[in-house]
Structure formats: structure tokens, C-alpha cells
Amino acid sequence: MNFLAPFAFIFAATLPVVVVFYMLKRRRTVRLVSSTILWQKFLAETQANAPFQKLRNNWLLLLQLLMLAMAVFALSRPYFAATTQEPGLVVVILDGSASMQARDESPNRFEAARKEALKLVDGLKDTDQMMVLLSAGNTVVRQSPSAEKTTLRRVIEECQPGDTPTRVEEAFKLAETLAKNRANVEVHLFSDGAIPTADNLASIKLPVVFHQFGKRANNAGITAMDVRPHPEDPAQRIVFASIYNASSNAVSVSAELRFNGQFMDTKVLSLPARDVASTVFAVEQKQNGVYTLKLKNDDDLATDNEASIISNLPRPVKVLLVSGGNRFLDKALRAVPNVELSTASQLTSGGKGYDIAVLDAVTPLSNPEVNTLAMNVATTNWFESWRMVEGPVIVDWNANHPLMRFVTWDNVQVAQTLGAKAPPWGLVLVEAQQTPLVVAGEKGRQRLVWIGFDSLQSTWPLRVSFPIFMANAMEWLNPQQSDVSQLTMQAGTPFRQPLFASHDIATITLPKGDKKEVKLGEKAKELIWSETYKVGVYKANFGTNETSFTVNLMDPAESDITPKAQVPVGAQGATAGAISKRANLEYWRWFVMAALAVLMFEWWYYHRRTA
Amino acid sequence: MSQPLITPELLRRLEQLQLLARRRSKSNVRGERRSKARGQSVEFADHRNYVSGDDLRYLDWNLYGRLDKLFLKLYEEERELPVTIFLDCSESMSFGEPNKFHFARQLAAAIGYVALCGFDLVSVRTFPDKPDEAAYRQSLLSVRGRKSSLQFFRNLAHLTATGTADFNAALRRGAMESRSTGVAVVLSDFLDPQGYEAGLTSLIGRGFQVNAVQILSPEEIAPTSFGDLRLVDAETGAQTEVTFGRYRMEQYQAMVENFRQKLREYCAGRGIGIFTTSSADSLEQLLLKQLRESEVWG
Numbered sequence: 049m050n051f052l053a054p055f056a057f058i059f060a061a062t063l064p065v066v067v068v069f070y071m072l073k074r075r076r077t078v079r080l081v082s083s084t085i086l087w088q089k090f091l092a093e094t095q096a097n098a099p100f101q102k103l104r105n106n107w108l109l110l111l112q113l114l115m116l117a118m119a120v121f122a123l124s125r126p127y128f129a130a131t132t133q134e135p136g137l138v139v140v141i142l143d144g145s146a147s148m149q150a151r152d153e154s155p156n157r158f159e160a161a162r163k164e165a166l167k168l169v170d171g172l173k174d175t176d177q178m179m180v181l182l183s184a185g186n187t188v189v190r191q192s193p194s195a196e197k198t199t200l201r202r203v204i205e206e207c208q209p210g211d212t213p214t215r216v217e218e219a220f221k222l223a224e225t226l227a228k229n230r231a232n233v234e235v236h237l238f239s240d241g242a243i244p245t246a247d248n249l250a251s252i253k254l255p256v257v258f259h260q261f262g263k264r265a266n267n268a269g270i271t272a273m274d275v276r277p278h279p280e281d282p283a284q285r286i287v288f289a290s291i292y293n294a295s296s297n298a299v300s301v302s303a304e305l306r307f308n309g310q311f312m313d314t315k316v317l318s319l320p321a322r323d324v325a326s327t328v329f330a331v332e333q334k335q336n337g338v339y340t341l342k343l344k345n346d347d348d349l350a351t352d353n354e355a356s357i358i359s360n361l362p363r364p365v366k367v368l369l370v371s372g373g374n375r376f377l378d379k380a381l382r383a384v385p386n387v388e389l390s391t392a393s394q395l396t397s398g399g400k401g402y403d404i405a406v407l408d409a410v411t412p413l414s415n416p417e418v419n420t421l422a423m424n425v426a427t428t429n430w431f432e433s434w435r436m437v438e439g440p441v442i443v444d445w446n447a448n449h450p451l452m453r454f455v456t457w458d459n460v461q462v463a464q465t466l467g468a469k470a471p472p473w474g475l476v477l478v479e480a481q482q483t484p485l486v487v488a489g490e491k492g493r494q495r496l497v498w499i500g501f502d503s504l505q506s507t508w509p510l511r512v513s514f515p516i517f518m519a520n521a522m523e524w525l526n527p528q529q530s531d532v533s534q535l536t537m538q539a540g541t542p543f544r545q546p547l548f549a550s551h552d553i554a555t556i557t558l559p560k561g562d563k564k565e566v567k568l569g570e571k572a573k574e575l576i577w578s579e580t581y582k583v584g585v586y587k588a589n590f591g592t593n594e595t596s597f598t599v600n601l602m603d604p605a606e607s608d609i610t611p612k613a614q615v616p617v618g619a620q621g622a623t624a625g626a627i628s629k630r631a632n633l634e635y636w637r638w639f640v641m642a643a644l645a646v647l648m649f650e651w652w653y654y655h656r657r658t659a
Numbered sequence: 660m661s662q663p664l665i666t667p668e669l670l671r672r673l674e675q676l677q678l679l680a681r682r683r684s685k686s687n688v689r690g691e692r693r694s695k696a697r698g699q700s701v702e703f704a705d706h707r708n709y710v711s712g713d714d715l716r717y718l719d720w721n722l723y724g725r726l727d728k729l730f731l732k733l734y735e736e737e738r739e740l741p742v743t744i745f746l747d748c749s750e751s752m753s754f755g756e757p758n759k760f761h762f763a764r765q766l767a768a769a770i771g772y773v774a775l776c777g778f779d780l781v782s783v784r785t786f787p788d789k790p791d792e793a794a795y796r797q798s799l800l801s802v803r804g805r806k807s808s809l810q811f812f813r814n815l816a817h818l819t820a821t822g823t824a825d826f827n828a829a830l831r832r833g834a835m836e837s838r839s840t841g842v843a844v845v846l847s848d849f850l851d852p853q854g855y856e857a858g859l860t861s862l863i864g865r866g867f868q869v870n871a872v873q874i875l876s877p878e879e880i881a882p883t884s885f886g887d888l889r890l891v892d893a894e895t896g897a898q899t900e901v902t903f904g905r906y907r908m909e910q911y912q913a914m915v916e917n918f919r920q921k922l923r924e925y926c927a928g929r930g931i932g933i934f935t936t937s938s939a940d941s942l943e944q945l946l947l948k949q950l951r952e953s954e955v956w957g
Contacts, residue, residue, distance in 0.1 A: 077886055080891045081879075081891065082753075082759075082876070083848070083851075083852045084919065087901055088914075089914055090902070277808040370871065
């Protein structure tokens with residue numbers, strides 16, 4: 049025999065306490081009375097006051113000890129190992145996305161879901177196990193399979209929703225992995241059904257019980273926001289925003305734009321039922337800052353009523369072109385906006401004082417120390433060995449890299465190139481049969497783009513992909529990150545900031561003002577902050593640098609809080625329906641606790657009444 | 660004794676009462692009570708033949724005229740009624756608020772006063788014996804006449820309740836020592852470990868018309884001490900431990916009532932007038948109503 053809760057044997061310590069109570073010689077008050085004749089009946093009971101006499105004969109004590117022992121034994125949950133049906137596994141997936149904070153349920157959808165999940169814990173059979181997954185921006189396993197109801201309850205009580213979109217796909221994949229070698233698996237999804245359709249979900253074969261929450265779709269939210277320079281007036285910026293009305297009625301909302309907290313403009317928008325309306329603000333901007341758009345409407349979901357975006361004024365990038373003379377390259381670089389190009393015939397002092405160094409078919413006297421684009425440069429420590437390759441044929445290129453955006457290589461011919469083995473620090477972007485042609489990567493804190501061939505020994509400068517690649521390269525190599533798109537992200541998406549110097553620690557200021565520290569260390573190349581669960585403006589401080597970044601919901605699927613009767617899980621989808629299951633709810637623990645309480649009460653009452 | 664045992668008002672009302680004796684007095688001393696003895700009084704009793712030497716004043720001349728024979732008229736002799744009050748002066752009587760012994764002394768004074776007013780012989784027999792109070796106690800034996808009542812009250816007031824008493828032995832001795840029987844009134848709490856039966860029986864056996872008054876204090880009827888108690892018997896000094904709570908009050912009171920009921924039944928079975936009272940009860944109520952209704956006096 050074993051015990052599921054051997055910790056309960058600690059209550060056995062109360063057994064000697066009962067005995068001690070009986071053995072205690074009670075302190076008595078001396079009273080002079082006329083005669084003890086009238087007290088004869090009461091005298092008989094007090095014979096048990098001599099300690100050892102009563103322990104021999106006192107049935108009450110024996111019964112109390114027996115009762116207490118049985119209660120303690122029951123609390124320790126004894127069991128015999130025996131062959132029985134395999135215990136079932138209940139996987140609880142709690143949708144912790146932004147839409148679960150809608151207030152159409154009381155107090156909100158997530159709390160209603162939590163209440164239902166706790167009921168499910170109560171109905172869990174003793175042999176069954178439960179696993180709790182919180183699915184928000186990513187899926188977190190809050191509790192691995194366990195039959196401990198107290199733990200499960202505590203874990204569910206601790207779950208909190210975020211401002212992130214739903215990512216239940218991960219949760220279902222996880223559940224499927226766990227269910228692979230188990231029978232009797234049942235997945236309970238506690239959600240409002242605002243789940244984007246995904247192919248992977250359709251293939252899930254697990255039995256899914258969908259607990260649906262949400263009553264109505266009274267919500268209008270910002271689903272997109274961007275800021276651009278004004279095409280006609282460089283002093284002005286244009287702020288775009290898309291607002292989605294999820295309700296079945298047309299609504300009118302007031303949108304207020306602020307810059308660094310200062311009021312800029314307001315517009316009243318008429319939003320058709322279940323449709324998107326766009327608006328544009330043209331405002332003058334003299335410094336870097338944050339635009340915040342706020343919808344003034346009293347809908348059920350507050351998270352998407354506000355969105356922020358970082359807007360930095362363009363800053364020139366200092367580029368040093370070290371070349372023997374390449375008009376194509378020179379022109380392509382000058383065509384890139386915000387580039388301040390300088391030319392030199394030789395690289396001195398590692399290119400210090402410039403943001404980017406471009407080496408074109410030269411042999412530098414010193415290794416470049418800034419971000420570098422190198423074409424046909426051999427004498428560096430970037431590769432192990434060199435060889436010349438004649439007439440390389442381009443066989444593949446990586447179109448997903450930021451450098452290769454809108455760049456194609458299908459009509460580029462190269463006469464000859466330096467050949468080398470792909471280095472560990474770099475990613476091959478363009479590949480010939482014999483050698484990589486273009487490699488990009490980070491070596492230490494230095495970003496490098498290496499092109500093996502001389503552009504003048506190829507048809508590339510004549511192709512449209514050449515200036516586009518150069519523009520992409522200038523953007524990627526720019527250490528100042530003028531691209532604000534990287535400073536605005538969806539809730540749940542990690543913030544990444546490349547580091548060009550070593551820092552020990554970075555401090556992140558959360559939207560509510562709380563500060564958290566991130567340890568970086570000597571070798572850290574990037575600051576990554578993944579806890580972007582709440583919308584708002586964050587600040588990252590490292591060294592003397594300060595970078596602001598904004599986290600927004602901006603997800604039409606989340607803003608559409610229409611309760612869904614079906615979720616796209618499995619081939620047929622899971623439908624919300626009757627979810628009550630026949631389960632044997634055990635109450636024996638309460639009775640045992642009551643027995644203990646009665647025992648204690650008996651003592652207390654006895655002493656109180658005789659006091 | 661600063662406070663008089665009985666108020667003048669009560670004394671005035673008691674003067675109108677007279678002890679009722681169910682039996683004729685057997686005393687040898689002349690008094691106001693009818694007796695079986697023949698003697699001088701106004702109550703005609705019988706005739707008897709004249710014998711030489713009889714007092715000619717008692718000859719019934721009318722009968723001589725009709726029958727021509729000499730008959731002597733006999734009259735009932737009136738004797739005094741001995742009233743013996745057995746007063747329990749043991750330690751147990753000193754308890755209670757109001758004090759049981761004070762109540763008993765008041766009762767004794769009242770009964771004694773009624774008897775003295777009725778020209779009866781009053782004796783207060785106290786127990787246990789106490790040498791330091793011997794003079795007062797001696798003075799309380801054989802008190803006659805109303806004029807003695809003041810001294811009688813004073814002597815009663817000097818009595819104290821201390822020591823251990825043997826109730827049965829005290830009553831037996833009192834019965835034996837009484838030269839003539841009459842009315843006996845026992846004033847006690849009857850809380851004697853040896854019981855009360857033997858004592859009362861000896862009084863009955865001696866020919867007393869017995870009345871008994873059991874006096875308990877309010878504390879004895881409804882105790883106010885609760886919890887784990889060590890009770891010390893005031894008379895014996897014996898210690899006993901009890902656990903007593905409010906929840907057992909009814910049980911206790913039932914036991915007290917049971918004790919009193921047994922006493923009542925015992926007395927009723929032997930023709931003893933029994934009264935159970937509390938020292939907190941009204942003395943007037945007991946004297947003028949209960950004792951009167953029970954024809955102890957009228």
C-alpha cells in the first residue's frame with residue numbers, strides 16, 4: 049500500500065495531543081461548600097482525573113484516538129497498486145489572448161473561462177491527470193500532467209491573460225505530441241473562438257471540447273497604424289490608421305492623435321458594421337517621438353482602442369566608398385536616400401568616423417572596423433582560403449533575407465569570382481555551383497556583406513537588382529536602425545535590438561513604469577526582450593543609449609470579438625455545446641475534515657462550557 | 660447583634676398566633692393547655708363517686724338532689740405545652756447569602772415567641788456542643804413567659820454556627836433528655852453525611868409532635884461557581900473534585916429537588932410537618948402563611 053499524500057501524516061501529531069489533553073491534571077478552583085452531599089452525582093465523574101487510571105478505562109479517549117487516526121489515514125490517501133484502465137489525460141488550453149479580456153462576460157471572458165476550468169478540475173476523477181496550457185502570444189505549459197487538484201487549481205488561478213493575438217496552434221501541437229502514446233486524451237479549449245484558421249489545426253485528430261465564452265461583439269479597434277514622411281512636404285509626417293468595427297451596427301468613434309503625449313488632432317470616424325475604415329493624419333514633426341492614437345469609445349475590449357508608433361526623423365548615413373573607380377556603384381550608393389557618400393582610394397584607420405565602409409576591389413591596409421560591404425576583396429580574415437573560379441553559374445539565392453528584398457538574380461552573369469568556403473559567421477545569399485557568391489552575416493558585432501566578384505566583371509550593374517540590393521545593403525548595414533518598423537511590434541513578438549558595443553545590463557521600462565533588467569554579458573550581440581505581453585510604449589536602456597519601442601495588438605482577428613460557435617480544429621471543427629460530463633465528485637475529504645473539526649470543536653466546547 | 664432577629668411589626672403579628680398541639684399536653688406543670696390529667700379548671704370532664712376526704716366544693720349538688728347520691732365533679736387539668744426547638748449550629752449552617760443560620764435563628768425566635776406568648780415552655784436545643792457558648796445555650800433551655808422573650812432573643816443572637824455536628828445523635832440525645840414531650844421543631848439544612856432518618860425517628864418514638872424546616876441557601880439551590888472545582892467540605896474538610904458547568908445546572912437542581920422530595924416523603928410518612936425553604940425566602944411568608952396553613956399554629 050502506498051500513499052498519494054503522505055504529507056497528511058503530519059496530522060498524526062495531533063494523536064498525542066489528545067492523550068495529553070486527557071492526562072493533563074486540570075487546574076481546579078478551590079471552593080468551600082457547606083456539604084458535598086448535593087454534589088455526589090458529579091463526584092463520580094471526576095474519578096478519571098488521576099492520569100493513568102483514566103487511560104486504562106476511558107472508552108471516550110479510545111474512540112477519539114481511533115477517529116483521529118482514521119481521519120489522518122484517509123487524508124494521506126492510501127492506495128493499492130492494481131491493474132486498472134489507463135488514466136485519462138485532460139488537456140486544458142486556456143486562451144489568454146487579448147480578446148479574452150472583453151467585458152461582455154462578467155467580469156471578463158477570461159475570468160468566466162477560469163471559473164469553468166476550475167469546475168472541470170473539481171470533476172476530475174482521482175486517477176485522471178490534467179495538464180494546463182496557457183495560450184497567448186506563445187504557449188506556456190503552466191502545469192505538466194498531474195492529478196493533484198490543489199496544484200491544478202492554484203495553477204489555473206495564477207493564469208493571467210495578455211494583450212497578444214491567439215496562437216492556439218502551438219498548444220494543439222503540444223497536446224498532440226503528448227497524446228501520441230496515450231489513450232483517453234481529451235482537449236478542453238476555453239476560448240471565445242477568435243482563432244485564425246490554420247491548416248495545421250484541421251489535421252488535429254484529438255477529441256476537442258470547446259468551451260465557448262463571449263456574448264456579443266461590441267468592439268471597434270485599431271488594426272493597423274503606420275507613419276511615413278509626407279511625399280510633398282518633408283517637414284510633415286503622415287500617420288495612417290485602420291480601424292475595424294466588429295459589431296453588427298455602424299458606429300461613430302472619435303480618434304485622437306497625440307505626439308509624445310501632446311494633443312495633435314482628432315477625427316470622428318463613421319465605421320460601417322463589420323467593416324474597416326481608414327484615416328490619415330498629416331502632422332508636423334520636429335523631433336523623434338511616439339505617436340499615440342486613441343479611440344474614444346466605450347466598447348467591450350479596451351486593448352485595441354489605443355496604438356502607438358515610433359517616428360524618428362531621417363538621419364544621414366555616412367558611407368565611405370573605397371574604390372579604384374566604379375561609376376555604377378557610386379551612382380547606386382548616391383541614389384539611396386539619406387546616404388552621405390565619401391570616396392577614398394584606400395581605407396585608413398578601419399573606417400572610423402563612418403557608419404558603413406564599402407570596399408570595391410581594393411586591398412585594405414587594415415581590417416575594417418565598421419559595418420562593411422566588400423566586393424572582390426580577398427585579403428581579409430573572413431575566409432580560410434581563396435581560389436579563383438571562372439564563369440560561375442548562379443544556381444540559387446535566398447530571397448527571404450532583408451538584403452534580397454525585391455532582388456532577383458536570374459539574369460546576372462559573372463565572368464570570374466573569388467572562391468571560398470562558406471564561413472561559419474555568414475549566410476550564403478547567392479550561390480554558384482562551385483562557390484558562394486554573396487555572403488552576409490555578423491562577425492562579432494560587425495555586420496558584413498561579402499560579394500566575391502567584381503561588379504564590373506559581371507552584368508549585374510546593368511540589372512535593376514543592383515541599385516535595389518545596394519539600397520537594401522545600406523539599410524541593413526546602417527547601425528542606427530532608421531527603420532521604425534522594427535520598433536513597433538505586435539504583442540507577444542520579441543523585441544530585438546542589435547548591440548554594437550558590449551553592455552553588461554539593459555533596463556527595460558514597461559508601459560506602466562515598472563523596470564526590469566536583462567543581463568547581456570560581453571558577447572551579447574543582440575538585446576532580446578520577449579515579454580511584450582502588454583500593449584504600450586516600452587523603453588530599453590543600455591549604456592548611454594535609450595531606445596523606445598511600441599507594442600500594439602493590431603490584429604483584426606482579435607479585434608473581431610464576435611463569439612464563435614465553432615473553432616477550426618479538426619476536420620469537422622469543434623462546436624461549443626453541452627460540456628457537462630458525468631463525473632463522480634468525491635466529497636469524502638470534506639467529511640474527514642468535518643470529523644477533525646468536530647473533534648476539535650468538542651474539546652473547545654467542553655472547556656468553554658465548564659469555564 | 661446589631662440587627663434584631665425579628666422586627667417589632669412581625670412580633671405584633673406573631674402575638675396573635677398560638678401553637679396548635681394535636682396531642683394533649685403531658686407536662687406536669689400547670690399551664691394553658693388541655694391535658695389528660697384531672698384537676699382544677701373550668702372545663703368539666705367527668706363525675707366520680709364521692710369518697711371520704713374529697714373536697715366538698717366539687718360535689719355536684721344537683722345530681723345529689725335527683726339521685727340522692729354524692730358525686731364529685733371532675734375538671735380537666737390545664738398544663739403547659741413543652742415546645743422544643745432543635746437548632747442546627749453546625750458549620751454548614753453558616754453558609755449562604757442571606758445566611759442560613761441567621762434565617763434559622765429568626766425562625767427559632769419567632770416560634771419561641773409564639774410559644775412564650777401562649778404560656779408554653781420553650782427549650783432551644785442546639786448542636787453541636789460548644790463550651791464557650793454554654794451559658795447562652797443553658798439559658799435557652801426551659802424558658803417560660805412572655806417577659807422572658809427579650810432575654811430569649813438575646814441568647815439566640817449570641818449563638819454561632821461552627822463545628823461538626825452529628826444530626827442523628829443530637830436529636831436522639833435531645834429526645835432522651837426532654838422530661839416531657841410536646842411540639843418539636845427541627846431547624847436544619849439536613850445535609851448530614853449520616854442522614855437524618857434516625858434522629859427524626861427518635862423524636863417520633865419519644866412522642867414528640869415533630870415539625871421540620873429545611874433551610875438551604877440560594878447558592879446551594881443554584882450554584883454560581885463553575886468550571887473545574889475542588890470542593891472542600893466545611894464540616895469534614897474533605898476535598899473532592901468536580902467539573903461543573905452551566906449546562907449541568909438543571910441536572911444539579913433536579914438532584915437538589917430529589918433530595919428535598921425524599922425528605923418530604925420521609926416526613927410525610929411519619930406525620931412530621933416538613934417545610935423546605937431558602938434563606939432568601941420571605942420570613943413573613945413562611946411564618947404567617949405556610950406554617951399557618953399547615954396548622955402549625957393558628
